Amino acid sequence: MKGHIEEVRCLDAKGGYVVSGGTDNLIKIWLLETRACIKTLVGHRNWVRTIKIHNDQEHIISGSFDTDVRIWSIQTGNCLKVLSGHKDYISSISCFGDILLSSSFDHSIKIWDMKTGKCVATLCDHTNRVAAVDVTAYNREVLFVSVSYDCTLRLWTSYSGRFV
Structure with a gap:
């Protein structure tokens, strides 16, 4: 399946879709049934480092070397929200319901409300x-797990925002 004009660096698959992002700053939505690219999403100003299809299969979340996280509509291909606040590259994203996490080379993790697009912590x-x-649910809690170039793995509880 060809479609990107430069290197492909990330992907996610869920339901009947595969999404891919690359150094061409583009996101491609592929339909598994036909193996065809059905949409090309344009908006990131640098290459796409991480991408996820939300569990609702209506949204795509992407993180880029432009320091932004974007929320996209799978149906329309439109960018619905741009989440700005990191000071360096986005390295990873994860979602759980309306909670969205982004990690960055700026040494931080941001917790976002997907509905409002606001950073809550x-x-x-x-x-x-x-x-x-x-992010995962465990024993009636929502837990965040992070790993860093500082040689640590940290486990965070969502209620306190403190690592345990």
Whole structure:
């Protein structure tokens, strides 16, 4: 399946879709059934580093070396929200319901409300680039996990914003 004009650096698959992002600053939406690119999303000003299809299969979330996180409509291909606030590259994103996490080379993790597009918290306990972040439900709690170039893995509780 060809479509990008430069290197492809990230992908996600869910339901009947695959989404890909690359160094051409583009996002492609592919339909698995036909193996065809059905949309090309344009908006990032630097290459797309990380991408996810939301569990609702209506939204795509992307993070870029332009320091922005974007929320897109799968149906229309339109960018619905631009989440700005990181001071360096976006390294990873993860979602759980309306909670969206972004990690960055600026040593921080931001917690966003997907509905409003507002940053509700910034976690800054890593002392080097944050390489990846994920979110999961465990024992009736929502937990965030992050790994960093500072050689640590941190586990955060969503209620306190503190690592445990």
